[in-house]
Amino acid sequence: MTDHIRWGILGAANFAKAQMGPAIHAARRGTLSALATSSAEKSAGFTAFAPGLRVHQDYDALLNDPEIDAIYIPLPNHMHVDWTLRALDAGKHVLCEKPLAMQEGAFDDVIAARDRTGKLAAEAYMIVHHPQWQKAKALYEDGAIGSLVTVNAMFAFHNDDPTNIRNKAETGGGSIPDIGVYIYGSTRFVTGEEPQEIVMTDIARDNGVDTRAHVAARFPSFLFTGYTSTRMAPYQQIVYHGTEGIMRLTAPFNPMVYGEAQIVLQDAEQRVTTLRFPSDNHYVRQVEAFNASVLDGTPYPCPLEFSRGTQAMIDMVLAAEG
Template sequence: MTSLRWGVLGAADFAQRYMARAIHAADGAALHALATSSPEKAAAFQKFAPGLRVLSDYDALLDDPDIDAVYIPLPNHLHVDWTCKALAAGKHVLCEKPIALTEADFDTLIAARDASGKLAAEAYMIVHHPQFIRAKALVASGAIGAVRHVDAVFSFNNAGDTGNIRNRPETAGGGLRDIGVYTFGAARFVTGQEVDTISHAHLRYENKVDVFAQVAAKFPDFTYNAVVSMRLHPRQYITFHGDAGVLTLTCPFNANVHDIAELTLENDGHVVTTERWPAVNHYVLQVENFGKSVAEGTAYACPLEFSRGTQRMMDMVFAAGGPAS
């Protein structure tokens, strides 16, 4: 398979630490170019990718005929516009989450994708990890019976980093957009169900950015509860509680960064089995699966239609929680 030649639109720290490295390491991918006006930031990328071309602006990268696909790690409020620009330039696009700020934005994104004939997707890496593929298969097989409740927590504390884009309203920051997508989307992915109603949403804001959210919801067959925060000690898990068992992922969202990816299944008879994936890099798997979908036309695990469902739930939570104060 011919390698997909990638360009990175912006020298974000997350791109330098994770995604650009994943593109560089992935089979069927070549890290070709980076667009940034900062030589210092570019140098950090060139340490692990010495042959990387550096372009001075984003449009120059989109105009480069040697680039097949673009990874976009820009601040949230820029995602829709630059995804559409990249598609119009004939590039495949993998854009950081949240790829949009409202469900209505997906009308624009899907229209741009379809008009271009290119693959466009949100960089929602967890669905490529074997722990989530396994969890989905176990639930579908009836390993825990009928799912009756799902609860999830994802938190970290960046209170001291006031300049961080997550703490700034002008860049569409906030905990829900940054990590709530994981607690919401994970429940949808594993169960295959869509939210019916938000029964409770307590949101706490600082500087008009949500820093704590406690959410209760109703899906067709189960209830749901989640806590998402940028002001609590780091913690994460998701549990699927059925009438015949319990399935828990103890490090579902930052696998092998926060802790080792681990799945525990307890079913009738109190039989407990645990599976671990200590060396899997879901960022690399995401890039490789994206490339396979481009090259072979295979279905992609996280199409825009899936991401739209998570954004719909996010919009419902914001509406139920009331405006920022």
């Protein structure tokens, strides 16, 4: 292997074109080298920012490309596990979009393949790479808000397009798989705790997918409440409320789309401190962390075991649905 990672993208998804393709192209110690798609029209959107890109006509051709070290997978949710396993068996490192799997148990096969092949495999859970989340975790662990009592998390956008994969049950659609990973996983990331019990669910469904999910969960030392929706006005926020203060993230999951990333701290005297993160790109940081892990052996900040824990909470929510 050279001193950089040669990346290929499996499928010309719009998100890959708009976000992850440019991030791979911009990240240090990596090169976006190839794309697998049979659509000349779709490939043009990628060659526009990566002119030397090789385009393979099918997915297997990309996996068999000896000049590719790592594969990014932005396919529909129900295809993630299968193609992650195929890429690992082809000797490639894999960064797969979230949710990597649709049930907790499916992570076991991926973890086993990672360990068997010696390749890095990870879910593309980009938020943990953003400095606002690293700072939020440090503040919490340093006792900035005292003992945590409750977490309230919100993430909503509007998408009622029946042809969109997020609105199809057969492709793993729904607000919980798509954005529940953020409100559940970020709570686990900051606190280091796991849910003990789902105490309430109120879930609305349309065409077999959840379009709104209000959830309350008991963690060992606090109560979590939150909602996700794909049928509400765009909004996101998460609040950690403790005995000695409040920590609020104003654009926790899509900074620069939902506004500037900020951590607003309010102490017991109602004094407010605002920490701002105006320009950090968590997609680029995610790719750079992946590159460093492969090239240097640096521990990856979001291992599969963490992602499996978030899926375990999703499974608990769905099992508790009344």
